[in-house]
Every structure is written in structure tokens, then in C-alpha cells.
Amino acid sequence: MPKMTMVQSLNLALRQEMEKDDRVIVLGEDVGLDGGVFRVTDGLFQHFGAQRSVDTPLAEAAIVGMSIGMAAYGLRPVCEIQFSGFSYQAFHQIENHAARLRWRSRGRFSVPMVMRTPCSGGVRALEHHSESREAYYAHTPGLKMVIPSGPRNARALLVSAIRDPDPVIFYEPKSLYRAFREEVPEEEEAIPIGTSQIVREGSDITIISYGPMMRPTLEAASVLKEKDGIEAEVIDLLTISPLDDALFTASVRKTGRAVIVHEAPRSFGPGAEVVSKIMEKSFYYLEAPIARVAGFDVIVPLFNRENAYLPNADRILREARQVLAA
């Protein structure tokens, strides 16, 4: 199996889906000739032509709005918003139309589109290039919200997103684009949207995370094992909405303890929803208060201070130990 970065594996997913289905069209700013500012769409323009790898004028609302029309017509647009920080310029199209057209037309029209966008911090970028705002999208009825954590699951989730009958917001953690390689099979592989995965089994504590925070979470789990003799069960949500609560609530019934980790701001973040699900479904099994490790409720600072903002293995470890001590 070839080893790929996330950039390459996403490119593979796009290439194979475009090969298989001429309804799949890639569009966005600089996605054509330039191959995308992170090179995720590299080579698609040369291989499939300008009709299927479409450079657009600079207008996020138009990119999303046009994708909605294309999807309603029967195509499968995969649009790119260059950075998630610029997706708010398209937010009215996402909330008012992408999320609602199926409902508003009583099922006559649907919006099988994907909005791909690089998210989250850790790359020493300028303002608006470091946020994690998945909660906006997860909070919007009618949307699906997906965040992969590595090359292999990124490919398998993007395939599902493209084939999904509803609009999918697909966050790509830009700090993971070239951070590491994984074996990615050439043959088709898809992970159903709405399913989480246990990536490390354990019985003492459940740590739930996703996207860019999976690596520090797994690092913390290793330290817990080596230094504390603690077996942490680690769950990768993969999809934020619809949230797969079966796996983590069952895990907490086994471990009695839980920590949720995300880069997004703490208040009203995905962690709050996870905690609520645990309270609803696993309350009587809890042995300690649940901890949240999250970004602070401030604008992500410019990069000189960014490391202090981003949750890391130490912070996860400290919170996990408190939960274990309670």
C-alpha cells in the first residue's frame, strides 16, 4: 500500500470519485491550474479539464450558492473554501439554503454537495487561518459535519461525503495535511458518515476527540499507560454531526470516566454535546465529573501565543489524571 500524506489521500479520493462519476465537479478559488493553495486538487485540472476543476472568481458566497444550484440540478459539486475563516462570507448560503432546500422543497430538491475547507491552527498563519468553528455547522440542522484525523480516514470520509445525499461540511485540519504519512489503499475504501471509531482500547478512562487533537490525545494515552499504568480508551468521533453517541456512551459505561478534547472554543463546543449525551445515556455509570480540554473562549491569538492556546498532551494528561483521581 502506498504511504500518503493527507493532501495526497484527499487528492486520491477526489480523483477516483471524479473518474467514476462525471457528476463530481471540483470548484473554488485557485483549485484549477494552481491545484489549490494546499495542493489538494493538484493535477485534477490537467487530468479532467477546466470544466470539472473550475477556477472561480473570488467570492465565497457565490461558490457555495452556485454549488447549491449545481447539486439541485443533479451534479455532485465539491467546492473548496480556501480557509474555513472565509466560509462565513458564504454562511447565509450554507444556513439559509444548503441546509434547507430539501426541507423547503418537501424533498423535491436536495443538495448533495461537499464544502471542503482547511480548518484549525498550528501552522503559524495569519489571522482567520487558525479557527475551529465546527460547532457553527454542527449546530445547523440539515448539515453534516465531518473532520478526519489522518490520511487514511480523510480519504475514506471524503468518498462518503461526496456520495452523501445531503450537504456535508468537510473540515480538513491543515496542521495534518503534511504532518505524517499513512498507508492508503488504492482500492476503494469508505467510512460511513456518522460513525466514530475506537482507536485505542482501554478500560480505565474514555478520552473522546477528533481531527487535529487526535495526535496529542493518543500521546497522552501512551503516557498514561507508561507512567500511570492506566488503560485509556480513545475514541475518534470523525463525524461531529450527526454524532455517533453509541460508541462513546457505551465506552463510558465501561470506564466510568471521560475526558473530551477539542481545539474549538470550550463554551458551546462539541464537547458540551458529548457531555450531555453521556449524562443522558451513561449517568449512573459515572465515577467522576467529566472534563473538557478545549481552546479558550477567545479569538485564536496570533502565532507567537498560539501554542499556549492550543490544547496539548500535557493539558490532556493533567485533566485525565484529575478525572482518574476523583
Add this chain to the structure above:
Amino acid sequence: MPRTRIVIPDEIDHISILDEEGNLDSGLEPDISDETLLRLHHFMLLGRRFDERLLSLQRQGRVGTFAPISGQEATQLGAAAILRPSDWLVPAFRETAAELWRGRSMESVILYFNGYAEGVDIPEDRNDFPISVPVGSQILHAVGVAWSIRYRGKDDVALAFFGDGATSQGDFHEGLNFAGVYEIPAIFVCQNNQWAISVPRKHQTRSETLAQKAIAYGIKGVQVDGNDVLAVYAAASEAAQRARSGGGATFIECVTYRMSVHTTADDPRRYRSDEEVELWQKRDPLNRFQKYLTAKGLMSDEKIEMAENTVKEEIQAAVDRAEERMKTPGDPLYMFEHAYAQMPPHLIEQREYLARELSEQKKG
């Protein structure tokens, strides 16, 4: 009912005063004092050399990602030069020369592009907005400022900068429309540098010019040679005069060129030809202005060399000051400042949490 024709303006002016060789159309030469001409030269040179220095620092890992301005000095300075201290400047993110003209320090620019919040340093006596990255979004703020200026009965203006890519954004069209409806003292300066990252101006819009878009909104539109500082100055002066006297807004398209990269994360060789870049190098705004000043007796080879040395020293001093400052990392707790007028309880809690974590880290 017959089919009739409605006559709308179908022409816009194009202003060019200094050609590539520095030859002057003296009939159009704006009345600019020698002092201002020399000041313009100083900042054009400073803008260029500082840009080059930032790029070299970036390549050495001493500056983070930034958007170079080389080639666009005349557009930025010709427009900024018409502003009074009390006027409002609403920049995008590629206007470093204009910001320096308005009093921002080079040191602050270096700090900012090294991820220091301290690099946001708006001069006390200027009403200049900080840079705005989401393309075109700031245009509407200039509209709001201009509306307020009129409401308060002042004769100030609000000047917004943006690029050719921004003219595709809804915010641009909404901004120009509002400006037309309210007849407000706004000046919209488009730095048409031909490229929105990899997308050329001809793929941004089918319109022959960007300036003509003003016609649809009932405001004055004009296209100028954006590499000709005299032309930009003349158009901006005219726009300011119109705005201050209640004549409404103006859209100025400055035809210029991004001689460098979009940002330091970009590789233009992927999408544009060396021949094109060479063509525009011949139209360099700094060279032709120096030729003009030399012909006027204000500059000479010797004086240009002196000016180069002065600028070099200023830049070195700023780099030294900034690097000295950056020996101390920013206090992480500062991230909680300026979130709200008064820090709410949950942020006080989070600030204390981070403070505890930092002190534990210190103890090791």
C-alpha cells in the same frame, strides 16, 4: 409601446500622467509641493526596500507569512497622500506602504508578521483600521464610516483599499451601491494588481474595466495607471474634493502589478509567465518617479544613492529594534485581553487556568 433606448454613461476616464520612461504630460501634472514629492519618493523607496527586506527575513525564518507589496507603491502612496490626519483609512492586507505613510512603524509590521499581537499598532492620532484579511469585507466599513462623517457634518473622507479579486465579492457591490444611495464621502481604491493568487484579472470579470462597475451604482468611476504616482494622486485628489464638498463617492481602479508573490506561501511560477513579469518590471513605478524627480531637479543619482542609504539605515534600525523586542516572547495571558470591554467571569476563570498551567511549566 415602442422599444426605446435608455442612455447611460458608457465611458470612463483613464488617467496617465507619467509614462514608463518618466515622460510627463505636463497639462495633467498635479500641483504637488516639492516637499510632498520628496516625501512620496522616500516612502516609495522605503516601501520597496522594506518589502525586499521582509521577504529575505521570511526566507530565513525570521518573519512569518506576509503579503508583499512590491510594484504597488505608487497606487498606495498616491492615494494615501491625499488623506488628512483626521480622514479614515480602511486597508485590506497589502497596503504596507500606505500604512507606513500614515505613521505605522516598520517595527510593528515585523512584530505583526512574527505573530505578535503587539504588532497591531494604530497611531494614536490616526483613525486607521487594522488590516482586514477576508477579501472585500472591509469595503462596507468604509461605507459606515463615511455615512457617519456625513451625519456629523464633517468634511473628512473614508478611503478603502482592496484588490481586483475583491470586486467579485458581494460586499464590494453592496458597498458601492450603499455609497451611491447615501451620497457619502467614500473613496474606493482598487489595487488592480492583475492577480488574485493564481486567477488573472481577465478570469475575475468579463468587464473591460473594473472602474466601469461604478456606473451601475451611480457613483463616479475612473481608471488610472496605478504605477504612475502622479496619476493616482490626481485621481484621489479629485475624489477627495468631490467627497468633501458633498459630491459623493468615487471608485478608482488603479492598474498596477503584483511583482512578487501573493504571500510568501505562494509560488507564482505555477500560473504566470516570466515574460509577463518582465513586461511589468519595465513599468516599475519607482523608476519612473525617480526619472520624473530627476528631470525636475529634485533628484540626482547622488541623491538617490543617499536616499537609498537613509532608507537602508531606517530599515536596519527597525529590524534591530523588533528583533530585540522579540527576544522576549509575548505573555500568553495577553490572549484574554481585548475580547470584551469587561472580562466576563468564564474568561477570568480560563485566564487563571492558563496562569496556573504556565507557572507549573516554569517549575518544570
